Structure formats: C-alpha cells, structure tokens
Amino acid sequence: MLDDVILRFATMLDRLGRATIRAVAEFGFAASLFGQALWWIVMGRARRQPVRLAPIVIQCVEIGIAALPIITVLAATIGLMLAIQGIYTLRTFGAESRVTLGIALSTVREFSPLITGILVAGRSGSALAARLGTMRINQEIDALTVMGISPVRFLVVPPLVAMAVMMPLLTLWADLVGLFAAGLYVSAQLQTSLAAYGDELLNILKLNDFMHGLAKSSIFAALITTVGVVNGASVSGGAEGVGRMTTRSVVHAISAIVITDMVFAFMVTR
Amino acid sequence: MNPVQVKNLDTHYGHRHILKDVSLEVRQGEIFVIMGGSGSGKTTLLNHLLGLLRPSSGSVHILGQDINTIGALAKQELRTKMGVAFQSGALFSSMSVGDNIALPLREHTKLDDTTIGIVTRLKLEVVSLAGFADLMPSELSGGMIKRAAFARAIVMDPKLLFCDEPSAGLDPVVAASIDDLILRLRDAMGMSIVVVTHDLDSAFKIADRICVLDKGEVLALDTADAIRASPNERIQNLLNRRTEEAEIDPDAYLRRLLGEKDEDEDEEPMRDHL
Numbered sequence: 001m002l003d004d005v006i007l008r009f010a011t012m013l014d015r016l017g018r019a020t021i022r023a024v025a026e027f028g029f030a031a032s033l034f035g036q037a038l039w040w041i042v043m044g045r046a047r048r049q050p051v052r053l054a055p056i057v058i059q060c061v062e063i064g065i066a067a068l069p070i071i072t073v074l075a076a077t078i079g080l081m082l083a084i085q086g087i088y089t090l091r092t093f094g095a096e097s098r099v100t101l102g103i104a105l106s107t108v109r110e111f112s113p114l115i116t117g118i119l120v121a122g123r124s125g126s127a128l129a130a131r132l133g134t135m136r137i138n139q140e141i142d143a144l145t146v147m148g149i150s151p152v153r154f155l156v157v158p159p160l161v162a163m164a165v166m167m168p169l170l171t172l173w174a175d176l177v178g179l180f181a182a183g184l185y186v187s188a189q190l191q192t193s194l195a196a197y198g199d200e201l202l203n204i205l206k207l208n209d210f211m212h213g214l215a216k217s218s219i220f221a222a223l224i225t226t227v228g229v230v231n232g233a234s235v236s237g238g239a240e241g242v243g244r245m246t247t248r249s250v251v252h253a254i255s256a257i258v259i260t261d262m263v264f265a266f267m268v269t270r
Numbered sequence: 271m272n273p274v275q276v277k278n279l280d281t282h283y284g285h286r287h288i289l290k291d292v293s294l295e296v297r298q299g300e301i302f303v304i305m306g307g308s309g310s311g312k313t314t315l316l317n318h319l320l321g322l323l324r325p326s327s328g329s330v331h332i333l334g335q336d337i338n339t340i341g342a343l344a345k346q347e348l349r350t351k352m353g354v355a356f357q358s359g360a361l362f363s364s365m366s367v368g369d370n371i372a373l374p375l376r377e378h379t380k381l382d383d384t385t386i387g388i389v390t391r392l393k394l395e396v397v398s399l400a401g402f403a404d405l406m407p408s409e410l411s412g413g414m415i416k417r418a419a420f421a422r423a424i425v426m427d428p429k430l431l432f433c434d435e436p437s438a439g440l441d442p443v444v445a446a447s448i449d450d451l452i453l454r455l456r457d458a459m460g461m462s463i464v465v466v467t468h469d470l471d472s473a474f475k476i477a478d479r480i481c482v483l484d485k486g487e488v489l490a491l492d493t494a495d496a497i498r499a500s501p502n503e504r505i506q507n508l509l510n511r512r513t514e515e516a517e518i519d520p521d522a523y524l525r526r527l528l529g530e531k532d533e534d535e536d537e538e539p540m541r542d543h544l
Contacts, residue, residue: 047343049377134363143360146320147374148349 030230033152034222037160040153049150055158063124063159064166071119071170072177078111079103079178083185096190100200103182108205112174113213114261117220120167121253125228128159129249132232133242141233160225167221168214175213216264220257227253271334272297273430273462274319279328281314288314290486292328296430296462301452303473303494304466306483307508315483316434316466320354321345333429350378353423357435359415361407361422367394368403371422378426393421396458397451413444420451424459431455431463437472445469449476470509474498482508 044050086099132155135141144151183197231249235241274296281289289311296302306312317323318330321337330337335348361370372390375381381389394400397417407415416436423431436452437445449472456463467473473480473494480497482489482505490497490505497505507513 048346131364138363139356139358139360140362142320142322143354143356143362145322146349146352146354147377148346149373149377 026230026234029233030226033156033229033233034226036152037156040150040157041161044153044157049153051153051157051161056161059158059162060166062127063120063162064170067119067123067166067170068173070123071116071174074115074119075112075174075177076181078115079107079181079183080185082106082111082178083182083189087186087189099186099190100197101204103186104179104201104204105209107178107182108175108209109212110261110265112178113171113217113220114257116167116171116174116217117224117257117261118254120163120170120220121224121227121257122250124159124163125224125253126246126250128225128228129232130242130246132229133235133245136233136235137238137242156225156229159228160222163221163225164218167217167224171213171217172210175210212268216261219260219264223256223260224253227256273333274302274464275329275331276315276319277329277331279315279318279330280326281318281323282326283314288486289318289325292483292486292488294481294488294491296464297479299456299460299462300478301456301463301465301476303477303480304464304483305468305470305473305480305508306489307468309485310483311486312466312468312483313434314486316432316464319464320352320432321349350374350426351428352430352432353426353428355416355419355423355431355433355436357438359407359419361415361418363407365407366403367399367405367407367410367418370407370418371403371425374422374426389425390421393425394418396424396455397421413440413448416440416448417451420448420455424455424461427459429461431461433463433465433467435467435469436465437467437469445472446475448472452476470511484508 040047040049041051082103083099086102087096090096090099090102132141135155141151141155144154179201183194183201186192187194187197228249231245231252235245272295274294276292276294279289279292280287292311292315294302304312304315314323318325319332319337321330321332324338332348333351335344337345337348340348361367362373365373368387368390371393372386375386375389379386390403391400394403397420399414399417399421402410402414402418407418410418420433423433433452436448440448452463452465453476455461465473465476477494479491479493481491482497484504490500490502492500498509500506
C-alpha cells in the first residue's frame, strides 16, 4: 500500500521533471532560433546568403495588408464596445462627459495592440507553423539544408522582419479606427460634435501612450514569429502532427501575448 | 581521391545503436547502391552522408572534406557541389517547378535571369520534363515529381549525386525510366552517384557496386555480380525475398505481452536546429 503511494509519487515526480526539461529545452530552442535570425539579418551578406527584400515584401502583404479588413472591423467593434460600456458605467456617477479619457487610454495602450496581436497570431502565426510543419514532414527543410541554403535565413527571417514592420503599423491603424468608431457613438449619445471629441483626444493622448502600445506590438511580433517557427519545426507524425502543432502555436502565442502585455504594463506604468 | 569516404561510423538514436562501425567508399564516376530492408539503417546512413545528422563516432568525408568538422562557409560551398534527390521529391510546394529548379542558381550564383531560365529549361530537357516549368508540384504525377527533383539536384552540375529510393512508389515502367535517367546522368556528366534503395531489380540494373546493410552493419560490399553470387545466407534471403525467422527471447516476449516497456526506451530526441 505504502509502496504503491511512493511509486505513484515517484512516477509523478519523474513526469514533472521530464516536462520541465522539455519546456526549458523548447525555450532554449526558441531563443537560439531568434538569435540565429538576427544573426542572418546582420551577417547574411558576409556569408554570401543575403536576406532578400522580395520575400519580405510578400510576407508584409500576407501578414499586414491582407489582415486590414478584419482588423478594421474588430478595432471598430472594440471602440464601440468601450464607448457603450464607458458611458453606461460613468452614468452611475453622472460623469458621462469624462468617457473619452477612458476610451482613449485603454484603446491606445491596451486594446489595439492586444486585438492586433491576437488576430495576427491566429492568422499568420498559425499559418507559419503549418507551413514550416508541412515543409518539415515533406523533407523540404532538409532539401534547403543540403542545397546550402540556411532554412533560418530563407524561412524565418522574412516573416520575422515583415511581422516587426507590420505589427506596429496595424496597431496604429487599429488605434485610429477604434478611436473614430468610439467617437461616432460618443458624439451621438452625448450630443456633442465629433470635432469636440477629437479635440479632447488630442488633449488627453501623449506620444508616450502611442509608444507604449507600439512597443508592445513589436514584442508581440517577435513572440508570434518565434512561437510559430518553434512549433512548426517541432512537428512530427504527419498531417495530424501539423494540425496539433498549429493549434498549439495559436494557444501558446496568445498566452504569451496576454502575459507579456501584463508584465510590460506592470514594468512600464508602475 | 574518392568522393565519399566513411570510416568506422557509429550512430545512436537515444540509447538505440543504429549504425555499427560502417566503413565504405564511393569511387569516382561509379554508381554505388546502398541496399537493405526497412530498418536496416540505410536512410540514417544517407542522412549522415548528407551531413544532416552528427555521428557518435567515426568520420564522413565528402569530396575530401570531413563534413562534420569543416566550417559553416566551407560546408555551404561543399553543398553546392553535391545534389540530392529526396524520396518524396521535396519540391517546394509554394513554388513552380521552374522556380524550384532555379532556386540553387538564384541563391548561389550571380547569373542573370535569362541565363538561369536557359539552364533551368536545359535541365528540364535532360529529365524529359520540357514544357512543365510553369506547373506547380501538386499538378505533377509521382514520376514527374521524381524527375523534377533530379533536375533540381543536378542544376548546379554537382560532382556527387545522392538519390533516396528513386523508384519507390512508382509503377515498373516509370521506375525503369528513372533507372535509365540515373545511368544517363552518370554517362553524360561523369558524376558519382549514391543510390539508396530496397528495389532489387533497380539496384542490379544500375549498380557498379552494392553495399548491403543489415541491422546497421555492412553485410557485404562488392560488385553487383559478386553480391548476386554471394554464398551468405542472409544476402540470399534478401535477394530471394525470403523472410527471416526472428530469434525469440522468451523473457522479452513475456515482457511485451505484459505491456512492460524496456527501461532504455526513449522519447524522440528534441530537435535542436531547424
């Protein structure tokens, strides 16, 4: 009886240990891939494998331009939602006219980067994982390696650069759309003009608030790419494996984004 | 100097011993076939020849250079001198056949687009795929994918060509045409070719020399005729497609039935590079 309990406890410890080692190894793999990608950006030309512009532009279109419609819709919805909830809450104190402050800061500092990050993780992070995973099981990554082409330079750097360029731009766009949509609702509800709302925004928002959001979105860009690549590269076991790792990449990327967001806000606003 | 030289290669996968003291060399201009059943270690051996895996001990020299110790730039240079046709073709599914074949030229040479186009079409002619440059890999049949993979493998005019299971999954006629293609490539371009296969007919048709792998060991390494005439029972079993009775270890059998796992059974090793 006691033996049984001890054995079970030992098995549990064994599993916990293995899981910890796997997690640390995966984290190390991610860090090393990210480092290699940066290395290729700087050293590529010297190693006769320059990072080319064309694939980066293609990725920019795929990650950024193609995501514009859905980002626009969601950012507008979030703006409206904030305006509705803000007015509802402040009405308790009869302070509806102060709603712009809450909308402006929460959109620019939190909601825009967060919703953009989650969307890009779902759209492009998963696509990256699926593409790399399929390439891995089809031996396409081995084919690149034996051709003397670095898979990191060829497959990881273009989406990383594109993500780093497009994420802040998308976030900025989401800021504008969200604030505009909220303004439409606020000015209609409180019978003020859109111009007055705009004026108020300009008074409230500082460059620092925008930078806070944009800095976060740059970090999200690196997170989404790295998580997508690590999961794609770790695919084993055929099509089912690709599906599993794609799902995993979305879950991990979104979790990483939300947690990083909190940590960043804590570090910067304290 | 021999283009491929393997000395005392030992490799492990976790605790499992895969290749056991493998030594072989491939001579200039010959077609060298690595033959063996499933699980004999031939794919692992090929991956070591390509420098995709690191051995536990022993050395692999490709075109005179130790592929596991040379620097990154030298390795990159070396890899432009060897071509590989993978079993699945491993064509990049996002690129057309023409772009697939042109990729090594675009990446490693400073040729202009017109020249690259000409070379690409030339290689497509060699593998009898003229006019297919604009198709996507998903639009090709199995035999055509293998041909396109050959075209990509030889586009840099390599001195050394590796083919993984060139006739696997093809009907006999198409498989025979791939064999002819391999013979033609050697005769026309004078390259040394290493073919990994389990297809006996194909092996004896193209091989100058054959290395028979069994359970990770080199069972025999000789000319095709000598292998055919070999008195070794295991080789004859392989040639005549006879199955071998595995030796039964009663204790291990009992353990398997009880569902107990061996203690040294490992998880798949974590991948530490892309």
